[in-house]
Amino acid sequence: MKRPGPNPEDIGPTVSATHAGVAAGGDIANVNTFSQINHSENAIVLPPEAFTPITDVHVLPDTTNVPGPGSFVGRARALKTLDTTFAREGGLTVQVLHGLGGVGKSTLAAHWARTRCAGNPRWWITADSETAVNTGLADLARALQPALTTLPTEVLRQRAVQWLTGHDDWLIVLDNVDRIDHIRPLLDRFTTGRILITTRRATGWHTTDTLRLDVPDENEALDLFTRILRRQSPHDIDGIAEVCAELGHLPLALEQAAAYCAETGVTPRAYLDMLARWPAQMYAAVPEGGSAERNIARVWHITLDRLTDTPLAGASSPGCGAGVFVGSRSVNQASQQSENAQFTRV
Numbered sequence: 096m097k098r099p100g101p102n103p104e105d106i107g108p109t110v111s112a113t114h115a116g117v118a119a120g121g122d123i124a125n126v127n128t129f130s131q132i133n134h135s136e137n138a139i140v141l142p143p144e145a146f147t148p149i150t151d152v153h154v155l156p157d158t159t160n161v162p163g164p165g166s167f168v169g170r171a172r173a174l175k176t177l178d179t180t181f182a183r184e185g186g187l188t189v190q191v192l193h194g195l196g197g198v199g200k201s202t203l204a205a206h207w208a209r210t211r212c213a214g215n216p217r218w219w220i221t222a223d224s225e226t227a228v229n230t231g232l233a234d235l236a237r238a239l240q241p242a243l244t245t246l247p248t249e250v251l252r253q254r255a256v257q258w259l260t261g262h263d264d265w266l267i268v269l270d271n272v273d274r275i276d277h278i279r280p281l282l283d284r285f286t287t288g289r290i291l292i293t294t295r296r297a298t299g300w301h302t303t304d305t306l307r308l309d310v311p312d313e314n315e316a317l318d319l320f321t322r323i324l325r326r327q328s329p330h331d332i333d334g335i336a337e338v339c340a341e342l343g344h345l346p347l348a349l350e351q352a353a354a355y356c357a358e359t360g361v362t363p364r365a366y367l368d369m370l371a372r373w374p375a376q377m378y379a380a381v382p383e384g385g386s387a388e389r390n391i392a393r394v395w396h397i398t399l400d401r402l403t404d405t406p407l408a409g410a411s412s413p414g415c416g417a418g419v420f421v422g423s424r425s426v427n428q429a430s431q432q433s434e435n436a437q438f439t440r441v
């Protein structure tokens with residue numbers, strides 16, 4: 096929904112002219128007519144759409160780049176929390192979703208945005224750097240006005256921000272926020288709309304709407320493992336509960352283990368045995384903003400090395416090449432410590 100009467104200060108470098116064509120040298124605010132193009136290096140010819148004030152641009156139905164759909168299990172309570180937070184009327188709603196790397200924050204955010212949010216646009220922005228945020232906003236401007244895709248990124252970014260400032264029925268997912276100052280200018284700018292943040296960072300958020308996502312419960316973990324295991328063909332699930340427990344119910348680890356079993360034909364029980372016989376060490380503490388995924392990848396390599404002596408190593412395929420050992424105690428400890436730990440003991 097368009098908000099009435101955009102604040103002139105929010106309009107910024109909006110183009111207004113009656114010409115059918117115009118050139119802007121890098122900054123859309125510096126509009127030149129065709130008579131001046133010859134003297135303007137790097138001039139950009141703008142189509143008539145450029146003359147519509149950005150706040151008047153109508154968003155096409157279902158404008159979204161949210162990833163998916165993919166397989167999704169469980170998380171009923173967290174989904175409900177997001178429903179409740181974002182059902183609030185008026186103002187800007189910011190919900191922070193934090194937790195250990197690989198616990199399922201992005202998957203949950205994408206699922207909620209795709210299936211339970213009525214806003215338009217629903218826009219996914221990778222937010223692990225300032226550049227990434229700006230690129231994501233520029234992409235939104237392109238989606239709003241495809242005819243203007245060739246404008247410089249900074250101009251597009253500003254147009255997206257102006258559009259968002261003038262409307263309220265939108266959702267922006269800022270995925271994988273590493274540093275708050277990467278998104279602080281945005282949070283300070285908006286007074287309406289919905290922002291869903293995923294991050295490994297638990298502290299420093301100036302909102303009471305922070306939701307910590309823990310590892311899924313046993314039923315959800317079993318469901319996740321089984322779906323991947325049986326995606327292609329029937330598969331023996333004996334030992335699955337033990338494997339899930341051993342992996343601390345961490346979705347990233349479950350996914351890797353299930354994919355390995357599915358790919359190689361190893362049963363979960365045999366996989367468990369491999370974990371016991373060729374354990375790689377997973378150190379517990381993951382620093383705030385640290386990468387559990389990287390740790391797992393490291394463990395994966397260690398495990399790969401060990402598996403070179405095993406018959407199974409030859410049977411594995413790239414991307415699903417080896418068992419991964421993540422002791423359940425390690426994962427649970429990492430889950431508890433990740434948001435406060437200052438050092439990693441890798």
Ligand SMILES: Nc1ncnc2c1ncn2[C@@H]1O[C@H](COP(=O)(O)OP(=O)(O)OP(=O)(O)O)[C@@H](O)[C@H]1O
Nearest residue numbers: 166167168195196197198199200201202346347388
């Ligand atoms: N509810 C779920 N249903 C199905 N699969 C899931 C679910 N949650 C997580 N996964 C799977 O687990 C893996 C890790 O999840 P995801 O990438 O969402 O974690 P994350 O918390 O965003 O991690 P990071 O902090 O590294 O970004 C994904 O590949 C995803 O497919």
Ligand SMILES: [Mg+2]
Nearest residue numbers: 200201271293
């Ligand atoms: Mg993520």
